[in-house]
Amino acid sequence: MVRKLNINYTKFEDRHYWILQPKTGATDKVVFYVHGCAYVQNMISFQWFMVGAIISRTNATFIIPDYDLAPRWTYTKLFSFIKNLYLHVLEKNAPEKVYLLGDSAG
Incomplete structure (x- = not known):
């Protein structure tokens, strides 16, 4: 699967975020995904x-x-970073094409 994706690790404010998109055929849809894991673990393989x-x-x-x-x-502090990044994503994309997704604590 990784070979089919462009993966970038980009800085925003004082933190980073991943941008994952297909190498070919990307649409204008953007999913803003806030992962869970109870704020004590990074993303797991299932996610x-x-x-x-x-x-x-x-x-x-x-x-x-x-x-x-x-x-x-x-x-x-977490909410401030998430909110500011989400607003940044909305500024750079058509808001009606941005979808919010989260699981567990996300």
């Missing part, structure tokens, strides 16, 4: 598999924030 499966079926671009975990980051 990466799910993202790849959705991209292969929709040709959408995924934006995935890479946030620090508890207890280093508090909820307010």
